[in-house]
Amino acid sequence: MYSIVVTDSPIVKPARPEHLAAIAEIYAYYVENSLVTFELTSPNEAEWARRFANVGEAGLPFLVAESDGKVAGYAYCTPWKTRPAYRQTVENSIYLAPGATGQGIGGLLLDALLEACAAAGIREVIAVIADTGTNGASPALHRRRGFVDSGRLVNVGFKHGRWIDTMLLQRTL
Template sequence: MYPIVVDSSPIVKSAGREHLPGIAEIYGHYVETSIATFELEVPDEAEWARRFAAITDSGLPFLVAELDDKVAGYAYCSPWKTRPAYRQTVEDSVYVAPWAVGHGLGGLLLDTVVERCDALGIREIIAVIADTQGASPALHHRRGFVDAGRLRNVGFKHGRRLDTVLMQRSLGQSNSAGSVPSQA
């Protein structure tokens, strides 16, 4: 099972392929036990490698947080939509291992993702949060995200219909096109 005692300070850094097994384990937990994701089947290693390559090849941030040399959480941004006019808008994802909840990792990861997106010229970050339960809405509010809408009954998981809440944070200081990663 998971360790409960943490002996070190968290380290947040760019993810590498070597982190994918730990990332997959964390995400698999949420797929199987929660409504934090609307995914119904746990992605295999090949799918995680594909997702990782798509995000990093596009120049967007994909981060891990480590505690005691273990992957304790991860965060990344992916293109919000594929049409070119959306090129300065991304969607964030933040997940923390169940054993690492309460150590401030979600905030560290989200802060770092926001900083990296800002440096890339990203203008808008969208958070799509399943239902309104849990820590995610509060985490995003504390990091400057505002409510942008609710989509009712758009998901069905674990025998129930679910809403998603949209939250948004604006970055940068101008509305110019700027230099942003390609969204291939």
């Protein structure tokens, strides 16, 4: 399991291919041990390379936060929908390494991601957050950054023997 102890101030910067192994390990933790993602199988590094390329080809940001030379978290955006009228709307994703939560890294990543989205001409950022009833950190992080509640989808995911809702939060840039 990929874990990190943050001992210095994290640096947020564009992700590079050499970060993908750490990104895959961080995400695998959440796929295997939580309800915050609806994936049931952890994507391997090759799949992450494909996703990374797709984000870049779309002209969207993919960022990492590094501490002591290790990836402490990552954030990126993907197109919200494929139809052309949605071209200025994206969905964001943020994941932190175990041991890196509660230290402000998510806020650093989200701030940098929103800035990069604005620079890319994005108008709307959508956060789709699994509502497990136990973790309010992600909605709180987004609300502190100006996201507003836009809706709820009830019982749309089934994982680990349980139905899960999603909350939709939105921010206009």
